[in-house]
Amino acid sequence: MKLKAVVLGLVLLSLFSLFFIGQSCQTPPAPPEVKEALAQEQDLWRAGASIFAPKEYEAYRQHLDEARKFFNQEELKIGYFRDYGKVKEKFGHVLEEGNNLKNLMEVRKAQAAVEIRSKKNSLYERYQIFDSLSLDLTMRNFSRQHLAQADIMFKELDRLLAQANYEQAREKLKSIESFLNQAESILRKQLERYLDPAQIAAWKRLAEMAVQRSEETNSLLILVSKLDRKLTIYKGGKPIKTYEVGLGFNGLADKLHAGDEATPEGEYKVIKKFAPSKYGKALLINYPNEEDIKKFNEAKKRGIITPMTKIGGLIEIHGGGKDGLTSGCVALDDDEIEEVFKIIPVGTPVVIVGTTDQSNKAISVFKNGKKEQH
Amino acid sequence: MKNLMKLSVLGLLVVFLFTSCAKQPTQQIDETKAAISAVEAAQGNVYAKEELKKLNDDFNAAMDEVNAQSKKLFKKYGKAKEMLAKVKADAEAVKALIPARKEEAKNNALNAQNEAKAAFDEAKALLEKAPKGKGTKADIEAMKADLAGLEAQMSEVQASIDKEDYFGAKDKAVSIKEKANAIAEQVKAAIEKVKGKK
Numbered sequence: 033m034k035l036k037a038v039v040l041g042l043v044l045l046s047l048f049s050l051f052f053i054g055q056s057c058q059t060p061p062a063p064p065e066v067k068e069a070l071a072q073e074q075d076l077w078r079a080g081a082s083i084f085a086p087k088e089y090e091a092y093r094q095h096l097d098e099a100r101k102f103f104n105q106e107e108l109k110i111g112y113f114r115d116y117g118k119v120k121e122k123f124g125h126v127l128e129e130g131n132n133l134k135n136l137m138e139v140r141k142a143q144a145a146v147e148i149r150s151k152k153n154s155l156y157e158r159y160q161i162f163d164s165l166s167l168d169l170t171m172r173n174f175s176r177q178h179l180a181q182a183d184i185m186f187k188e189l190d191r192l193l194a195q196a197n198y199e200q201a202r203e204k205l206k207s208i209e210s211f212l213n214q215a216e217s218i219l220r221k222q223l224e225r226y227l228d229p230a231q232i233a234a235w236k237r238l239a240e241m242a243v244q245r246s247e248e249t250n251s252l253l254i255l256v257s258k259l260d261r262k263l264t265i266y267k268g269g270k271p272i273k274t275y276e277v278g279l280g281f282n283g284l285a286d287k288l289h290a291g292d293e294a295t296p297e298g299e300y301k302v303i304k305k306f307a308p309s310k311y312g313k314a315l316l317i318n319y320p321n322e323e324d325i326k327k328f329n330e331a332k333k334r335g336i337i338t339p340m341t342k343i344g345g346l347i348e349i350h351g352g353g354k355d356g357l358t359s360g361c362v363a364l365d366d367d368e369i370e371e372v373f374k375i376i377p378v379g380t381p382v383v384i385v386g387t388t389d390q391s392n393k394a395i396s397v398f399k400n401g402k403k404e405q406h
Numbered sequence: 407m408k409n410l411m412k413l414s415v416l417g418l419l420v421v422f423l424f425t426s427c428a429k430q431p432t433q434q435i436d437e438t439k440a441a442i443s444a445v446e447a448a449q450g451n452v453y454a455k456e457e458l459k460k461l462n463d464d465f466n467a468a469m470d471e472v473n474a475q476s477k478k479l480f481k482k483y484g485k486a487k488e489m490l491a492k493v494k495a496d497a498e499a500v501k502a503l504i505p506a507r508k509e510e511a512k513n514n515a516l517n518a519q520n521e522a523k524a525a526f527d528e529a530k531a532l533l534e535k536a537p538k539g540k541g542t543k544a545d546i547e548a549m550k551a552d553l554a555g556l557e558a559q560m561s562e563v564q565a566s567i568d569k570e571d572y573f574g575a576k577d578k579a580v581s582i583k584e585k586a587n588a589i590a591e592q593v594k595a596a597i598e599k600v601k602g603k604k
Contacts, residue, residue, distance in 0.1 A: 073463075078456075097466070097470075176548060177552075177558065178555065179552075180556055180585065181556075183555075184581045188577050
């Protein structure tokens, strides 16, 4: 009897085991969301989720880990007891969160690109202005060394932007800004006079008085604005023609002595016309005038220049090309000096000023620079 | 019957010993961690970024398996051990890949540096023989100053190479080469300008 019961028990146990094994074999495969989520995480990481949305990516990773752990627990169960419905649900949520994260990253990437490009453009504008200003100065090599380095970094920045490497691009912007600030500090020292409202007002008064005299006497006048690199001919107080000019190697400085390669500032007149001269036709002006001689003697007394230094002369308005470099003269293109030469007689007043513009390019650049630094 | 009971108890004891007391593969875990750390130390985050990420993910998956087993009555660490062994082997393989990749990056940086130097030297030589007339003096002075800036950046390339930042060094060298070529073109234009005026 006992033996029969044992055999029956064993038979039942075998049947139950067979049923169980059968059920286990029928277990459906893991839901596709599991693989999709793992692939999605790789894609998000590659796209820089940890950089563009670190908090959200961390939360996403945590939810993915939880889902994965849940899935692993389910995998450890015998097939019949596995609940893939919940696994599917959990991974479904993770996938949705991942898609939202992808969209968020795209928005943030676009914002970063816009922000960096806008900053780059503003710095490049500063660079271009400094580049142009530095070409007007004698001590250009100091500022241009910084500017050339900034230019190289702009090229590197473009490469980083093309690679969507915004983190390093931001760092590059900082380096560029630092080089521009160093160039600015040098230029600022050299352009101090062009930033001084009192000095600009004095130049403006000088120019206005000359124009007024031209109007009162219905006569010709040549007005040269060094910073603007413009030569304007007035007749009866009205401008009749404006030309672009080239200046000396130290053109923006006020001439003090021979060899300083600066272009003089003040009231002069044409004292002689040369045709031909070394540089096309030329109008010689009466540098040094009394004011120049006074300044020169004072500088000598104060020891600013050596006793052997000479005051110089032979300052002309001549041809040769506005893109050249003079030793203090004002240069025009050859066809333009032809025109001027025809119009201007000996005795015509020539007024040379730094600038008459209270919001000139130097001021606007440095004021903007100040605002940015604050 | 008594014998059957004894055998059952003994059997249970054996099963208990072989399952409940199965220990976590701590030594293997530590070895795998060390193998991944070695990849990081060999600058895997620079030269094998993707592979390092996969190693970390696979290691986490293996640890999930270890943790899941540790909560079970009948612990089986066989799968976890297999996973850990694979991660360790993969880590060693990734580490072995790095020197070649580093060498390649280094060679690329050095080539770019040489090209930049050649472009710089060419621009410098052109500038030295450029006619310093009234029409070109300004341009030449400006370009000399620009070249001085390039020279400063050339030393930055070397500094990056010394720091083993080969990608950064290459990018900078390529930018220097572009700028040096642009300067060389400007010098040629200045020379042409003078020729044209003669």
